[in-house]
Structures are given as C-alpha cells and as structure tokens.
C-alpha cells in the first residue's frame with residue numbers, strides 16, 4: 030500500500046497552496062483531485078482579485094499584475110452608465126455618471142468609511158480566528174488586539190462601525206445617496222455570492238469582509254488566476270508534491286478517532302496520518318468522514334451549515350466583437366455590473382428565497398472581444414429538481430439586448446449551482462462553500478467545534494473556503510490550515 034506524510038483531498042487553489050507550504054517543510058505530500066483540471070472553483074473567476082500581497086509574500090511567489098488601471102461600469106437602462114476608474118487598489122475616480130455632485134461626494138464618503146472599517150478588520154483575516162474559550166495565550170492576545178484595533182478607530186468611528194456592522198446595505202445607502210445606479214453598484218458587491226439581499230441584515234458585514242480580504246471594494250482585476258495557479262504548481266513540482274487528477278476520494282479511513290488512509294473511487298487505499306480536506310466542510314464531514322465517526326450534536330451542526338449556492342456562470346460567444354451602447358470602447362476591458370437599483374436586487378433576491386428563478390437577475394460580467402463571461406445571480410441551488418436553462422439564458426439575453434445590439438449570439442453555456450455541485454462536489458455549488466453570515470464567520474466558521482482548521486478527528490484538517498476567512502481566491506485558508514497542521518505535528 031502506498032504511503033504519504035500528508036494527503037490533500039482536492040486540488041482547488043487552497044489545496045494547492047496548502048501542499049506548497051507543507052512540501053517546503055520536507056513532507057511527502059499527495060494531492061488528489063477528482064477532475065482533470067486543477068484549480069476548482071477558481072476556474073470560474075474572471076478576475077483574480079482577492080489574492081493579497083501578504084499571501085504572495087508568504088508563498089514567496091511573484092506574479093505580474095494584469096493591469097494597474099481598471100474600469101467598473103454600472104449599466105443603466107436609460108444608457109446613462111456610470112463608469113469608475115480604479116488605479117491600484119483604491120484610487121477611485123468617477124469618469125461618467127448622471128449622479129449629482131452631492132451624491133458623488135457622499136458616494137466617496139461612504140467608500141472611505143467602508144475602507145476604514147475594512148482596514149480595521151483586515152488584520153484578522155490572515156490569522157486563524159481566536160477561540161473565546163481556548164485559554165491559549167495567542168487566542169487571548171488576538172482577541173485583545175481585535176478589541177484594541179476597533180478602539181483605535183476613536184469613539185465616533187467605533188460607534189459607527191458597531192452601528193453598521195449588523196445593518197443592511199440598503200439602509201446605509203438610502204441615508205446617504207439618491208442615485209439608483211450608485212446604490213445598485215455598491216449593493217451588488219455586498220450581496221453577490223451570498224443568500225443576502227440588499228435589505229438583509231449583515232449585508233454590510235459581508236461587504237466589509239470581502240473588502241478586508243481583497244483590500245478593495247470592487248473586486249477588481251489585479252492578478253491573473255492562471256499565473257497564480259501556475260506559480261503554486263511550480264512550487265509543488267519543485268518540492269516533489271505528487272498530484273493525481275481524475276481520482277475521487279470516496280472515504281477517509283479512521284480508526285480510534287485518528288485518520289489512517291483515504292479510499293479512492295479506483296478502489297485504491299492510500300495510507301497517511303494527516304489529511305487536509307479542500308472539499309467543503311459539509312461534504313467532508315457528512316460524506317467523507319461519515320456520521321458513524323462523529324457525535325450527534327456535531328452532525329446536526331454540519332447538517333445545519335448553510336450552503337445554498339446562488340450564482341450561475343454563463344459564457345456567451347457573439348458573432349462580432351462586443352460593444353456596449355453609449356460606452357467608450359476603452360472601458361470594455363473592465364468589469365460590468367447590471368444591478369440597476371436596490372429594488373431590482375431585492376426582487377431578484379426574493380425569488381431566490383422561495384427557490385424560484387428570477388426573470389430579472391443581476392449580472393456581473395467581463396468581455397473579451399466576442400466572448401462574454403457572466404456571473405448571474407440570484408439563481409438558487411435546487412434540491413431534487415433542476416432549472417430550465419433556456420429560461421435563464423432568455424432572461425440574461427433580454428438584459429444584454431438593452432446594451433449589446435446588432436450582434437448575434439452564436440453559442441452559450443450555462444452552469445447553475447446544481448451543475449457546480451455536480452462538477453466540483455461542493456455542497457450547493459456555493460461560491461464560498463457556505464454562507465458568509467455572522468453565525469458562520471470567524472471562530473464560528475464553519476461552525477462551533479470545527480473552527481481553527483482542525484476537526485474532532487485527529488490528523489484531519491479543513492482548508493477550503495468553508496473555513497475562516499471564507500470564499501474568494503485568497504489562498505489564506507490553505508496557508509492557515511497547513512500552518513495549524515505543522516504546529517500540531519511539532520507539538521506531537
């Protein structure tokens with residue numbers, strides 16, 4: 030029987046990041062990926078935005094920034110589009126808009142306020158989340174430093190942070206801005222990939238969380254996904270990580286609450302004393318570990334962990350190069366958002382609540398010559414049924430026809446959250462492997478008894494987006510899980 034020091038289940042970016050950290054320390058590492066291609070859900074990412082300088086430094090890789098200047102265009106039905114130019118991460122200018130001067134000023138005030146709060150949260154994103162009851166010195170220090178950083182905001186800002194953190198984004202925007210396009214644009218960033226509407230409490234928290242990991246509110250194009258994955262694979266190759274694709278782990282072998290092997294769909298069993306699962310927490314516990322190895326209360330928590338995916342991916346090929354009506358072609362390299370106002374987003378979200386397809390979904394898309402790649406939301410994951418994909422396409426087409434005329438669609442492909450679940454074996458096909466809401470964040474992510482990357486099974490760790498600090502292509506989950514495993518190994 031083959032034997033490895035550490036087996037990583039899943040070759041998503043977090044699995045590969047964990048493999049590169051562990052192999053650098055001389056461990057014999059095997060990565061097993063069910064699909065032919067590595068990268069997992071990062072294959073859906075049109076812009077690699079969340080990867081931070083801190084992570085690149087930690088992994089000791091250098092990748093070129095795609096572009097330093099970027100555009101975000103918020104499309105409006107009356108063709109009075111709003112265009113932002115973003116230089117670096119945060120230098121935002123409004124290039125065109127029909128918003129009043131005072132709305133524009135208030136828009137920047139809000140962006141600056143969110144940026145200040147996100148910077149306060151940012152330092153908590155890179156470490157393992159502290160556990161209140163652990164009694165460990167590092168956890169207590171981290172909790173203290175969290176409180177101190179919030180206190181450093183000063184009385185006025187601290188009160189404002191505490192006021193907005195549980196609030197919904199719609200209320201804060203409506204208190205400050207009148208322009209619908211600007212309100213829709215910010216709301217879109219607060220709800221995409223979630224089960225939150227613009228009026229759901231916690232939507233500001235989600236926005237701040239994303240902004241804290243991303244260091245930018247508009248998830249803009251900074252690094253190219255493929256160059257990031259390529260660099261990590263090179264480290265793995267250099268350190269002799271074995272990567273086997275087209276193989277699926279069916280079961281984690283456990284005896285006396287210790288992991289001892291993985292069983293593959295090929296029938297092969299491979300021995301190990303340490304496993305990191307890049308698969309989402311729910312699938313890891315309920316399918317790979319199995320209920321027989323967990324206590325009843327823990328199983329209940331795993332079952333209750335919310336993983337209903339809400340984003341579908343659509344690729345459309347047009348006959349000719351795509352142009353957007355009433356928009357300069359120099360902005361075509363940027364991101365487009367169609368979420369024209371708060372009411373529109375809220376209606377799309379209401380359908381999602383009742384597991385219905387919205388006939389008026391929101392879109393976030395990128396264009397490359399005659400190709401268009403869109404995140405469509407809200408398209409709810411369905412249990413025991415499937416979506417009418419022709420209906421989704423027709424709804425998306427109806428929106429695009431407002432802006433792209435005299436161009437014919439040659440072909441299109443849709444992947445719903447159900448398809449994403451099937452392809453990647455991720456519960457609900459969820460963007461973040463589980464909702465990013467207050468009860469599923471920080472030391473509560475994925476849920477009580479399973480935070481800090483370790484699990485009730487000795488030698489089993491989690492590194493997926495379902496752990497702190499959540500989804501997006503950050504690599505942080507992979508680094509932290511690997512560090513936790515190394516620390517536990519050192520401590521015997």
Ligand SMILES: Cc1cc2nc3c(=O)[nH]c(=O)nc-3n(C[C@H](O)[C@H](O)[C@H](O)COP(=O)(O)OP(=O)(O)OC[C@H]3O[C@@H](n4cnc5c(N)ncnc54)[C@H](O)[C@@H]3O)c2cc1C
Pocket residue numbers: 038039040041042043044061062063064067068069070071072073074075076077078079248276277278279307308340341342404449452453454455458459460461462492493494495499500501502503506
């Ligand atoms: C439609 C869509 C659009 C998105 N757009 C963006 C975006 O624009 N920006 C952004 O930052 N983030 C985006 N995300 C989110 C981001 O892609 C994910 O949060 C992130 O890639 C998760 O990475 P991961 O490594 O934790 O998990 P995954 O990428 O899900 O990796 C898990 C891997 O495990 C494999 N696997 C599962 N089960 C098994 C098994 N039993 N045996 C072996 N292998 C197994 C899977 O095939 C997969 O490769 C998007 C997500 C979706 C769904």
